[in-house]
Amino acid sequence: MRDPEVVVVGGGNAGYCAAHAAAERGRRVVLLEKAPRADAGGNSYYTLGSTRMVHDGLDDLIEVLEPDERHARTEVPPYSAAEFLDDLERVTGGRGDKELAEAVVEGSRDAVRWLHGLGLRFQLMYDRQAHEQPDGTFVFWGGSHLSNVDGGPGLMAVHEQIAARLGVEVRYDSAVTGLLTEGDAVVGVRIGTEELRAESVVIASGGFQANAQWRQQYLGDGWQHAKVRGTPYNTGDLISAALEIGADRGGDWSTCHSVPWDASYPENESNRALTNRLSRYGYPLGIVVNRRGQRFLDEGADFRNYTYAKYGKVILDQPGSVAFQVFDATSRAMLAAYEYEMPGINPVVADSLEELARAMGVDVDGFVRTVREFNASIDTSRPFDPTIKDGRCASVQPVKSNWAAAIETAPYSAYPVTCGISFTFGGLRGDVDGRVLDRSDVPIPGLLACGETLGGLFSGNYPTGAGLTAGMVIGRRAGALA
Ligand SMILES: Cc1cc2nc3c(=O)[nH]c(=O)nc-3n(C[C@H](O)[C@H](O)[C@H](O)COP(=O)(O)OP(=O)(O)OC[C@H]3O[C@@H](n4cnc5c(N)ncnc54)[C@H](O)[C@@H]3O)c2cc1C
Structure with missing residues (x-):
């Protein structure tokens, strides 16, 4: 294969969304994943696939849901953009990036429909987000109502299938160790001694929660003892590499x-x-x-x-x-x-x-x-x-x-x-299309970020299901731009 036009670093939900969006636009895409295939999928693999989205109730959701005989006995309260924004604002104490929040909320319904169109199947979370009433009806609560079928493992299996169909080349065992630059621009990545050049690099390599030393340094003493719930591979490698070439830190580095x-x-x-x-x-x-x-x-x-x-x-x-x-x-x-x-x-x-x-x-x-x-x-x-x-x-x-x-x-x-510990809230600073900003607020040419790598959306707390949604919406936007 010739040099790719787009390199995506990290094969979790956000990275695959970026890869699909770029490939759909005809770009040659290589996705580099640090883990061997048997351990791939990032934190996204460990999820339940719970996905928070704006909707107008069951009639609106039905087009993305798998058939279920319980639907006739189910009440799903609508979840408006205003409620989603309000939930983000409330749980983060107003410390989240408002533009990023608006982009995620406004793009949530469309991103779910887009992935459904590509082959991802969804269902209502009866067992975790609804209570069965004595009359046999189900009442949903809490704003996060659906998940994809088969949770995180199902999500990542379908992402791999979509990527293969769209011609994305996925390379496992490929830990990216640095960014290649020419002048101000990022022109590729380093994988140990190997260099891979591309017009755009999308960093989707998660947060730094699996790095005990960074946890202690940024979250505080004691955090080195927290148990890592998800992937052991998210150690902040690319956050570090981007900071080294002048990217700005984004979001709240002291909470998770x-x-x-x-x-x-x-x-x-x-x-x-x-x-x-x-x-x-x-x-x-x-x-x-x-x-x-x-x-x-x-x-x-x-x-x-x-x-x-x-x-x-x-x-x-x-x-x-x-x-x-x-x-x-x-x-x-x-x-x-x-x-x-x-x-x-x-x-x-x-x-x-x-x-x-x-x-x-x-x-x-x-x-x-x-x-x-x-x-x-x-x-x-x-x-x-x-x-x-x-x-x-x-x-x-x-x-x-x-x-x-x-x-x-x-x-x-x-x-x-x-x-x-699930993931860190601090990461790189970027705009709503994932363009990574430098310390003077200027986008670094050729460099994008999405998913947990992008800081700013959350602080102190988080509403269930918003992580996957954020990766879908901003990953898709970053990939489309790349
Ligand atoms: C147990 C658990 C359950 C969760 N449940 C949910 C849920 O139901 N719904 C929800 O919205 N959120 C959930 N979350 C949060 C959630 O995981 C996400 O927000 C989302 O999956 C993050 O996706 P991502 O693509 O940004 O990162 P990841 O899925 O973590 O992907 C990052 C990838 O980058 C790779 N990588 C790291 N460093 C490098 C490198 N140097 N070179 C190449 N590749 C690299 C990693 O190996 C990994 O595959 C959960 C988290 C955990 C831990």
């Missing part, structure tokens, strides 16, 4: 996406077999305590779609960076089987609170006091309803704002959790 994550399973990092099943997102239905037996966060502050990505850090800050999610028999029965019936899961189970505390290794008196005070403070005048923010609060410190239910029915279960 991190979640409650199984603390006791032995292989709880970059586990390609269990992927996302090591997540523990059922805490809104119970309470979370630390080793002192004390609660330390508001489990019911919001739907978990809007809290889970910031609670990993809160757990990291607890003694031993460990905590326990506690449920009684009633709340245990409502937990998602996908996570809480993971093969090899090892909860602590006991018939009394004292026994549970001893088995967890937490302070017994502290724990029993916590549960008693919590139970006594619940506003029982409001009915428990997990499909809405039901306002059924527990007025203790810290408050549990919604879904408070007494921990009172044996057996009791406790799930040990730690901090699992």
Whole structure:
């Protein structure tokens, strides 16, 4: 093959979207992936494929959904651009890049339709984003309603098929080590001693979450101990290479996406077999305590779609960076089987609170006091309803704002959790087409970035499903420009 016109660095969702968009426009595209084929797919492989998009309800979504007999009994509240923007603004505390946010939100529906047209299949997330009502209907909540079929592995398998069809050449075991420049412009990449020239280079090599030294340096002391949920290959190589040639840093380098994550399973990092099943997102239905037996966060502050990505850090800050999610028999029965019936899961189970505390290794008196005070403070005048923010609060410190239910029915279960890091929010600074900007705000000719490499969209927190959407929208735009 002649020199490519476009080189894409990184074979995750964002990189493939860029590659497809460039190839659709007739460009010769080479995609370089650091991992061997057996480990490829980046963080995108580890996802559930949850994709947040603007839509007008089920009638609007139906054209991209696989047939499902439950559709006739399903209510999917519309999700407007204003709501998506508002969610981004709220969870990031207004610190996100507004132009980037608008581009992602406005482009979300079209990007999903584009990928559907290329062959990606979608479905509603019945098991994780809906509650079944007593009359057999399903009510969706939380703004992120669909995923692609077969989650991350399915997503990456289809991306590979589309790329092959469009003539994209994919090279595995190809770690890019540097950028080639001529004057101000990027004219290719270095892969060890090999050079590959191209008119445009699109960096889609993820964040730096798998680089323990950078985590400690930029996120703070203690972060070197966080568990890497996804790919071990995203170590910030190309962020570093771009900074070296004058690119500007983008977004919030001091925060990241991190979640409650199984603390006791032995292989709880970059586990390609269990992927996302090591997540523990059922805490809104119970309470979370630390080793002192004390609660330390508001489990019911919001739907978990809007809290889970910031609670990993809160757990990291607890003694031993460990905590326990506690449920009684009633709340245990409502937990998602996908996570809480993971093969090899090892909860602590006991018939009394004292026994549970001893088995967890937490302070017994502290724990029993916590549960008693919590139970006594619940506003029982409001009915428990997990499909809405039901306002059924527990007025203790810290408050549990919604879904408070007494921990009172044996057996009791406790799930040990730690901090699992998903991806970093800081990266390179770019515009809405992924053009990488230098420190004087000028685009670096020939250099684009998308996906987690591009900083700016998120800070402190994140709404479920927005990472894949961001990669689809900006990846597609960057590829079209490349
Ligand atoms: C367990 C887990 C579950 C998640 N679930 C979801 C979800 O359901 N929905 C959602 O929206 N987001 C989810 N996320 C976040 C999410 O993964 C993404 O935002 C998205 O997949 C990132 O895509 P990307 O293409 O930017 O990066 P990646 O998919 O990580 O791809 C980057 C690629 O670059 C390669 N690379 C790195 N360095 C080099 C180099 N030097 N040379 C060549 N290649 C290199 C890597 O090997 C990797 O393949 C989840 C994350 C995790 C960890």
